Amino acid sequence: MIRRGPLITLAAVVVLAGIFLWANTLVPKSDVGAESAPSPAATVSASPAATATVAHALFAGRGSGDQAVVVIEINGPKAAAEVTADRHLRVDLQGSVHGSQLTLTAPNGTGLTGSVSGPDVFGTITGFRGQSFPFSAQSETVRAVYAGRSSGNEVALAVSTDGSKATAYVCNGKTLEAWLQGSVRDNQVTLAGRNGASLTGTLSGLAMFGTVTPKAGVSFPFSAELAPRPAGVFQARLAVNRLATRIGWVVLPDGTQLGVAASGTTSGPAPALDLGDDSFALNGASFTAAPVDGNDTVVSP
Numbered sequence: 001m002i003r004r005g006p007l008i009t010l011a012a013v014v015v016l017a018g019i020f021l022w023a024n025t026l027v028p029k030s031d032v033g034a035e036s037a038p039s040p041a042a043t044v045s046a047s048p049a050a051t052a053t054v055a056h057a058l059f060a061g062r063g064s065g066d067q068a069v070v071v072i073e074i075n076g077p078k079a080a081a082e083v084t085a086d087r088h089l090r091v092d093l094q095g096s097v098h099g100s101q102l103t104l105t106a107p108n109g110t111g112l113t114g115s116v117s118g119p120d121v122f123g124t125i126t127g128f129r130g131q132s133f134p135f136s137a138q139s140e141t142v143r144a145v146y147a148g149r150s151s152g153n154e155v156a157l158a159v160s161t162d163g164s165k166a167t168a169y170v171c172n173g174k175t176l177e178a179w180l181q182g183s184v185r186d187n188q189v190t191l192a193g194r195n196g197a198s199l200t201g202t203l204s205g206l207a208m209f210g211t212v213t214p215k216a217g218v219s220f221p222f223s224a225e226l227a228p229r230p231a232g233v234f235q236a237r238l239a240v241n242r243l244a245t246r247i248g249w250v251v252l253p254d255g256t257q258l259g260v261a262a263s264g265t266t267s268g269p270a271p272a273l274d275l276g277d278d279s280f281a282l283n284g285a286s287f288t289a290a291p292v293d294g295n296d297t298v299v300s301p
Contacts, residue, residue: 056187056203058144058226059121061137068128070112070135072102072121073206073226075187079104080206081112083128091128143294146201146208147231147252148224156250156258157212157222158233159189159201162294166191168199169233169248169292170214173258175267177248178214179298193299227253230275233292234259240283247280249273249289 059072068085074097081093081104093112095104102114102123112135114123119139126132147158157170166184168191171177180199182191189201189208196216201208206226213219234249240263247270249259259270261282271280278289292298 056184057139059137059139061121061135063125063133063135065133067131067133068125068135070125070137071206072104072112072114072137073203074102074116075203078204082206083110083112083125085129089129145227145232146203146224147227147250148208148222149252150212150220150222152220154220155212155214155222156252156256157199157224158227158231158250158252159191159199159208159224160233160292160294160296161189165295167233167292167294167296167298168212169235169250169298170197170199170212171248171250171258171260172214173260173269175260176214176218177260177262177267179248181297181299184294225253230255234273234278234289235292235298236280236287236289238282238287247271247289251275 056076057074060070062069068083070081070083072079072081077097079095079097079102082090083093084090091106091108091110093104093106093110095102095112100116102112102116102121104112109127111126112123114121114135121137122134124132124134143162145158145160149156155170155172155176157168159166159168161184164184166182166189168180169177170180178193178195178197180191180193180197182189187203189199189203189210191199197214199210199212201210208224210222211219212222230251231253232251234251236247238245243264245261245263247259247261249257249270251257251273255275257273257275259273260267261270271282273280273289278291279286280289
């Protein structure tokens, strides 16, 4: 999910949110619901054979005749892709990367072959709706959102990435919550917060898997999927009865939201967030929440 600035370009620079919204949904609906020196999201190194190895990158583009939208994520030797058309049809593919060459297949026989050339991927999609056609995709800094839940549904979380940086919010929608920030290095995500909170994750295909610790001594395995808007992390800071109040929300891929409002020393469920305009009502007044980007500071020194 893109919030501020472009993630990936098609024929010219566009935001990935636009791609996802154009395709309606490139990510399956869920049944619920950092600091380091900047480094490129896609690390390309030349070899004697002039091939390229991509550590972690996200590409998006279209078929040459606009037959479909394609999103490809590469993590080392593995790759995953989604090919979508007509806002309804979507095919998931899995495969491998050998040097600069991509080879992916789907159970229904759809195939994708391509070649990574710097920030671009060029190739051919076969067997999609009985058609075969060339495609091109481009990549810029990976700026996206991964959202999901812990394996036992104890907490929900959303992680926002922006190149080498990332932020996250995790909560149970009642009183347990944690704000986290940290880094993305290759396919590894490492975040930390207050009171022993942390998150370690691995990007794999179009998903993230790992362990989240909302507070010291409490840890859960989790999985999260690459998700378009409305999924994401939101926050609001305001005064309630003269008390400094911070409200956080996790919005999952299907629009489900969980949040916590912390006011003074007390915490409770967050008010409902209007996903159309990011507004919410509290004590008879209307306020607006802000989406949280991967390079935002969410943990105070």
